[in-house]
Amino acid sequence: CAEELGLYLAGQAARYLDAQVNQSFDPRRKAIPNLLRLFVSMLRHYGEELATIGRILGPAAAAVVLLSGGVAVIPTDTVYGLAAHPAFPEAVARLYTIKGREEKKPIALLAASAEATGVVHPLTAKWPGGLTIVSGGEGYRVPDLEWTRRLLEKCGGLLRVTSANLSGRVSATDAVSTLADVGLGADLVVDGGVSPGGVPSTVVRLLEGGEVE
Numbered sequence: 001c002a003e004e005l006g007l008y009l010a011g012q013a014a015r016y017l018d019a020q021v022n023q024s025f026d027p028r029r030k031a032i033p034n035l036l037r038l039f040v041s042m043l044r045h046y047g048e049e050l051a052t053i054g055r056i057l058g059p060a061a062a063a064v065v066l067l068s069g070g071v072a073v074i075p076t077d078t079v080y081g082l083a084a085h086p087a088f089p090e091a092v093a094r095l096y097t098i099k100g101r102e103e104k105k106p107i108a109l110l111a112a113s114a115e116a117t118g119v120v121h122p123l124t125a126k127w128p129g130g131l132t133i134v135s136g137g138e139g140y141r142v143p144d145l146e147w148t149r150r151l152l153e154k155c156g157g158l159l160r161v162t163s164a165n166l167s168g169r170v171s172a173t174d175a176v177s178t179l180a181d182v183g184l185g186a187d188l189v190v191d192g193g194v195s196p197g198g199v200p201s202t203v204v205r206l207l208e209g210g211e212v213e
Helices: 002-018 034-050 053-057 059-067 089-099 122-126 146-154 175-181
Strands: 072-074 081-084 109-111 131-135 138-141 158-163 202-205
Touching (some): 059 072, 059 081, 089 158, 109 146, 122 131
Parallel strands (some): 109 138
Antiparallel strands (some): 072 081, 131 138
């Protein structure tokens, strides 16, 4: 059946991705095997019938989608996020379209660790957690949720992530709410239960000299 085939493909994808975690993995230069592309096609075609795959396999299923240039709804420690890999401009553009976000508003980067951001400031001691630090024109945050950090590691350390809700609406704290708002526009929705934080992150901006705005 569709779900059994999807689970088989996802299992193959998970083994492949696990082998990449400790390597320098650049999706722009390393082709995703055809098997993984077939898995992504299955997700897009069967939708709800394969909705549990992300939960069953953990971050690997979402990583397959994102490393293939797709868009995924993922759980975080604050609210649910709509994610794309920064190496795929078309996928990042979809975040704006799905969310109805103004193009002039930048989308922050979630990071697997403080080291992945390149930010050097005492405020990084508050990571992982609900603090977004804007430095050099980019917003960075390290989420306080192990599932999300594992996904980020599998994706090379950084993902563009915006809250998984239409612009102007309340941020979603569970997968069902995202489906009612933006989830149907994504290639995969991962149900990770209710977000423990329940509110968006606090944003601070670093000025020249290390001062905080």
